[in-house]
Amino acid sequence: MLQQHGALMVLALLVIVGSVAFDSFATAGNAASVVVSSSFLAIIAIGMTFVIISGGIDLSVGSLFVLGGVLAAYGSQYGLLVALALPLGACGVVGLLQGLVIARTGMAPFIVTLAGLLGVRGLMLAISGEGATTYLVKNPAFASLGQGELLGLTYPVYITAALALVAMVLLQRTGFGQNVYAIGGNEQAAALMGVPVARTKVTVYVMSALLAGLAGALNAARLSSGVTILGIGLELDAIAAVVIGGTLLTGGAGGITGTVAGVLLLGVIQSLINQVGNLTSAFQQVVSGAFLALVVVAQRLLSKAQRLS
Amino acid sequence: MRRTELAAVLEAKGISKRFPGVLALDGVHLALLPGEVHALVGENGAGKSTLIKVFTGVYHPDGGELRHHGAPAAFGTPLDAQRAGISTIYQEVNLVPMMSVARNLLLGREPRGRFGVIDATKMYAEAARVLSGYGVETDVRRPLRTLGIGAQQMVALARAVAVDARVVIMDEPTSSLEPREVETLFGVIRRLRDEGIAVMYVSHRLDELYQVCDRVTVLRDGRVAHTGPLAGLDRLKLISLMLGRELNEVKADGLTRFSRDRHRAADGQGPPAVEARGLTRRHVLDGIDVSVRPGEVVGLGGLLGAGRTETAKAIVGAMPLDGGQVLVAGLPLRGGSTTAAIRAGVSLLPEDRKAEGIVPTLSVRENIALAALPALARAGVVSDAKIDRMVEIFMRRLRIKAASPNQLVSELSGGNQQKVLLARWLAVRPKVLLLDEPTRGIDVGAKAEVQALIDELAEEGLGVLLISSDLEELVEGADRILVLREGAVVGELTGDEVTEERIMATIADDRAHLDGDDRGAVR
Structure with a gap:
């Protein structure tokens, strides 16, 4: 209970505290800005949730996010379809390769996706001439995907919400989702119970890569260009959000609700620190880091208490 | 013998399986007939587990042939074997502790509602209904790990039986059950047999074999030492077949x-x-x-x-x-x-060797020395020679069968793992x-x-x-x-x-x- 909804409860608490302390915090504008800026991280964290529940980790998503952005901006000169298909295709292939290596050879996901992180970043730099070439988004239809607004929120917020809903159903209510939990909970038992372990793992890494690429593409649409310097360390933010959301880093337990709460929590912390004014945004990382440590300790104590009872 | 005229549902014909340095199975013949409960017995290391794993697609035989309904069969994975109607219950509960009871029971065949999405209400009702037939009355939404080991075993059994199995293989199913649960299990086994399902029953508890089994196959050192009807086979004779010792020797030693x-x-x-x-x-x-x-x-x-x-x-x-x-x-x-x-x-040798006892990634030597290290250390440093001596003494005294003190403890048989644990605690005097x-x-x-x-x-x-x-x-x-x-x-x-x-x-x-x-x- 506490594990599942801890992040949600802390989130509510922080929002209340923030509203009382700062007049400018509880405004529609500020809320919208938190939600909008969180949406890209949320898309990546949704994919990461599947990976972590399956007992793995995906360090390549930050690089894939940037690659997706650059390819989307490049592809946008050929139309909306290419602007989406190019980043998704490329990222999907990277995810497929990583997934196959992890599932078939049994190599540690940490190492495989670390290689992916480095390799993809190199690939991105090569495409963009060491970052010298910035591709601008020329297609208005594609740009509106990232910039268009409905009821004061940009489209990516709605896309994120839809993806979160689909992910929730996928995780809780389909055989695939059950297989992900089973593999993370006890891989050997899952195999003996007839779960297609390799296929499920590959799917999970492909999903994670696709979502990272999509987030990158949407971000490029929002900024009207494929920025090459964003996204460094983004994989760690995603992992932090997932863990703060109550998903066990060892796999087997967790959920999308917690992840979304974790992402929002990181966003609210940043917003609160901005409200304080005289603190730099670097301080946000200190607070987020401290919070992450707190959550991990709490998880440990909780599972210990459960074992002993 | 009407039974032998029936076609075997699953048959091993001269199956051999080799591991580095060991011939685990050596030309094993075994036929499982529909509607029989077939006991498979033998000492640890005799090849029972290996044979089961060949039957269930975990291992692939190096020689011989596996026949399924009379046709040659090769199961690539446990999933293939399951699809062919071969279900297995393992000695140690092989389910997912963190998932709910219902999801464990129905994983892979959850009832679907609209859009092919799992119908949770139906799933919980179905799970509760199935489990009550096995004497398990519990909130099926709770994580499996909150159940006792006996109840978990029942969930595993219910799961194995529920997948339209034609063959059910049970590896030490009663090792964590209490007598009442054993009775329930036997009821289920008899029901399966009457439905024409072939049951292979592996157990060290001879009482149980005589209660439920029709035929028996005795494995010794990877070979079939005996196969035949169980009724009329004297219990001491059975033990002597397993041990490969003379009848009067066994008699003298008692059970x-x-x-x-x-x-x-x-x-x-x-x-x-x-x-x-x-x-x-x-x-x-x-x-x-x-x-x-x-x-x-x-x-x-x-x-x-x-x-x-x-x-x-x-x-x-x-x-x-x-x-x-x-x-x-x-x-x-x-x-x-x-x-x-x-x-x-005061030392405790815990019940659950796998979870609370051995450290599988460490060697026999390290597992034995673990608890004694503080006592052996001088200024925090432990002499290797001292440990070697101690380990050697215990390995000899407890007759621990391992290739060397440096062999991984997870590679030993259950009995030898238990001896390693005993040695660990005896080492702290x-x-x-x-x-x-x-x-x-x-x-x-x-x-x-x-x-x-x-x-x-x-x-x-x-x-x-x-x-x-x-x-x-x-x-x-x-x-x-x-x-x-x-x-x-x-x-x-x-x-x-x-x-x-x-x-x-x-x-x-x-x-x-x-x-x-x-x-x-x-x-």
Whole structure:
């Protein structure tokens, strides 16, 4: 209970505290800005949730996010379809390769996706001439995907919400989702119970890569260009959000609700620190880091208490 | 013989399987007929597990042929075997502890609602309905790990049977069940047999084989030593086939290896080596008093869940208590600290070897030395030579069969793993050893050796608290038996009272007494 909804409860608490302390915090504008800026991280964290529940980790998503952005901006000169298909295709292939290596050879996901992180970043730099070439988004239809607004929120917020809903159903209510939990909970038992372990793992890494690429593409649409310097360390933010959301880093337990709460929590912390004014945004990382440590300790104590009872 | 005319549903024809350095299976023939319960017996290391894994697609045979409904078959994965109607229940529960009971039971065949999405309500109802047929009444939404091991085993069984199996393979299914659950299991097995399903039953408990099995195949050193009807096969003859020893040898040794004599200290009134007073924990233990004198073997009897394991854990400080204290040689022990208990000379050999005992990634040598390291160290540094000597002594004395002290402990058979654990605790020179199911799931030969060892240790003055679900073992091993029920001591049997009948009667008395009482009230 506490594990599942801890992040949600802390989130509510922080929002209340923030509203009382700062007049400018509880405004529609500020809320919208938190939600909008969180949406890209949320898309990546949704994919990461599947990976972590399956007992793995995906360090390549930050690089894939940037690659997706650059390819989307490049592809946008050929139309909306290419602007989406190019980043998704490329990222999907990277995810497929990583997934196959992890599932078939049994190599540690940490190492495989670390290689992916480095390799993809190199690939991105090569495409963009060491970052010298910035591709601008020329297609208005594609740009509106990232910039268009409905009821004061940009489209990516709605896309994120839809993806979160689909992910929730996928995780809780389909055989695939059950297989992900089973593999993370006890891989050997899952195999003996007839779960297609390799296929499920590959799917999970492909999903994670696709979502990272999509987030990158949407971000490029929002900024009207494929920025090459964003996204460094983004994989760690995603992992932090997932863990703060109550998903066990060892796999087997967790959920999308917690992840979304974790992402929002990181966003609210940043917003609160901005409200304080005289603190730099670097301080946000200190607070987020401290919070992450707190959550991990709490998880440990909780599972210990459960074992002993 | 009408049965042999039936076509085998699953058949091994000259199956061989080689591992580095070992020929695990050597030309094994075995035919499973529909509607029979086929016992597969043999010592650990005889090849039973390997054969099961060949049948279920985990291993691929190096030679010979697997035939399924008369046609050659090759199962690439456990999933292939399952799809072909071959289900397996493993000795150690192979389910996912963190997932709910219902999801474990129905994983892969959850009831679907609209859009092919899992219908949770239907799933929980279905799971509860199926499990009640196996005597498991529980909230199926709870995580599986919150159930007792026995109930978990029932979930595994229900799962295996529910997938339209034509062959059900059971590997030591009763090793964690209490007698009532065993009866339920046998009911299920007979039902399966009557439905024409072939059941392969692997167990070390001979009583059970004679109760439910029609035919038996004995494996020894990877070869079939005997196959035929079980009825009419003398029990001692069966053991001699398994061990490859002569009948009269087996006869002379008896069925368990405990000496019939009570231990010297048993009748003495010396001060106890360890004494627990009023151990209490809400809903678990209710004022337990236990004492063990040096050289005495005290048995703890009672049903699964009566508080036997919890008592042992409480004594070594592995479970938080609401009240009570433990005295070692008259001095109170600091509660909640296993380190303090070990230092005072009280060690526990836990029930669940896999989860609480061995460290699978370490070698035999390291596993044995683990607990003794602090005692062996001088200024925090441990001499390798000292460890080598100690490990060598224990490996020889306990007859641990390993290629070398540096072999990974996970590669040993269950019996040898248990001996490694015994060695670990003996290495710290305890005054009292608490043994929780020391012979569960290990083969006849190793079992006898462990039992003989317990005897020997008690003779040398070690106090032993013995927990066992095997009544024969309890009666022959213990000098004195405390019977527990719902976390309280409800009877003490000494001298001539130590019999299987008296233990059962004591448990039953309380049952009868309870009938008049409010059964739901747990103190």
